[in-house]
């Protein structure tokens with residue numbers, strides 16, 4: 001199709017193809033950062049949670065996994081929003097279902113991350129503040 005950028009998988013030089021794939025994926029991260037306020041907020045909250053884990057001596061591993069889960073779902077939600085806008089620029093009930101359900105995936109992951117965060121951080125935080 002005319003106008004398509006070079007396809008990484010069709011590059012005869014494997015390393016060049018892989019690097020091009022990474023570059024496209026990074027463009028996707030940049031796009032989400034620019035257009036999605038929620039994505040930026042989730043990155044800031046993730047960094048805050050990591051800092052808190054280090055300060056409280058909690059293992060950063062579950063925190064990193066939860067950050068990856070929430071950010072990955074937000075990226076998929078952003079992709080689905082763009083695709084929905086392409087397919088259905090005007091109101092359609094199925095477009096609404098698609099967008100609302102993709103957003104629900106982020107909500108479920110974010111609430112789970114919040115609950116796990118409370119479970120991990122609350123006891124050492126209260127101890128650190130001398131409240132337990």
Ligand SMILES: Nc1ncnc2c1ncn2[C@@H]1O[C@H](COP(=O)(O)OP(=O)(O)OP(=O)(O)O)[C@@H](O)[C@H]1O
Pocket residue numbers: 036038077081084085088089090091092093095096099100103
């Ligand atoms: N083409 C459409 N047809 C029907 N409903 C739509 C359409 N586009 C958006 N909506 C409705 O508006 C809501 C917000 O859509 P929008 O594209 O503005 O997402 P957003 O506010 O950027 O979402 P998020 O908070 O996940 O970034 C959707 O969840 C959906 O309910």
